Amino acid sequence: MKSLTDLTFDNRFARLGDAFSTHVLPEPIVEPRVVVVSAAAMALLDLDPTEADSEVFAQLFAGHTLWSEAEPRAMVYSGHQFGSYNPRLGDGRGLLLGEVVNDAGENWDLHLKGAGKTPYSRMGDGRAVLRSSIREFLASEHLHALGIPSSRALCVTASSTPVWREKQESAAMILRLAQSHVRFGHFEYFYYTRQHDLLKQLGEHVLSCHFPACLAQPEPYLAMFREVVERNAELIAYWQAYGFCHGVMNSDNMSILGITFDYGPYSFLDDFDANHICNHSDDTGRYSFSNQVPIAQWNLAALGQALTPLVEIDALRETLNLFLPLYQARYLDLMRRRLGLLSSDAGDDALIQRLLQLMQSSAVDYSNFFRELGNSTADQALARLRDDFTDLGGFDAWASDYRTRSAQDGGTQAERSARMHAVNPKYILRNYLAQQVIDAAEQGDYAPVRELHAVLSRPFDEQPGFERYAQRPPEWGKHLEISCSS
Ligand code: AMP
């Protein structure tokens, strides 16, 4: 275990130079207070959790002081936003402080979001509000606990620095960790500005730092693209299987590592709704829940286009075509597990689709359905769940087929429950839960956000005494409009 001052840095991205990022110092926020800390994220840096109580902790994560080895940089990138190309984006309010090397030899980017203006701020104030910082923190650590690849979050720091959104709010900072902050949009920037030598330099950096195995392949860039396609197929399969809606799948919000990245107006489904749109500025539903699959492929095509100076286009196209079958296989696999099935059967896809249609027409709670299904024998669970469905004939027919199908796999009830509970969370980050703890935090009470974070860090455990966090939303919490201003 290390103290905060013992961290070792190796700032590989900063060394790429000024064509890739700009040196900018953080602008501190006043009267910093630590809102919530992830001990699990601290462990990635080998930090002792008690370090969060030190005076210097809040100073570092509110931009008042820096490690001597840190080299804060704002990265340049571009990207497709809602389908249109925006030639110049970049870190408008976040800074890559540096890369920490942990005892396991892993590099972790320290990215301070809300750190003030940069050359990429455009009309923005360079700040992040407390509300959106808490939402990103909770989601990052919760998705990780669910087994869904994600950037991580170390802490949120609140302040009395005022910021103006739809109303006056206060500035906060979140310290994000990821093994890379390179987005699809980084490649697009160098491609569309026709700086193909720099595009190649970026590719070499990503290959050597993040995909070293691809260097041994006959065509390293093609192998890298394939790896990115595979990782994204896996990621989107998780999102769809667990009801996660990202909300702003612009190509600048897509990580080259295939992790969930740049949280905005995301939501987990309460009632199952394939057409759910979580971003209320998304008028056409481009990023609706079910569109996440074709949109991920669209974004991968945008990345492929940016790689055309490095790889032959037909090979890229062929690799891109792997996305859908890879996604489908992985999704089916995850859904089988959620249903407690061990083997695979040609009829499984149809069985799953029929269930989702029934859930959609009866507005059944997506997460609780699967948890409940594993709580007792299939017969008992189905009898209890039946009450949630309006199309009873449809449900009974499905339940009968499901019963037959699960009987094929054998095993005891205890085994079935244990394997289902290990993949079906009891606790899920519902928008109404996030809203409750944000309301308290905005009044200066951080106990609720800390408790919710603790519960959501062990989503598969029963956690007696905390059952209220597993409840469906109350009426007011069903249709919260999450502003995309953050
Ligand atoms: P996002 O919607 O958070 O993914 O951000 C899209 C782009 O806008 C990125 O280049 C951000 O850095 C930038 N941006 C978002 N909010 C702000 C802000 N308050 N100040 C400056 N830049 C911002």
Ligand code: MG
């Ligand atoms: Mg973004």
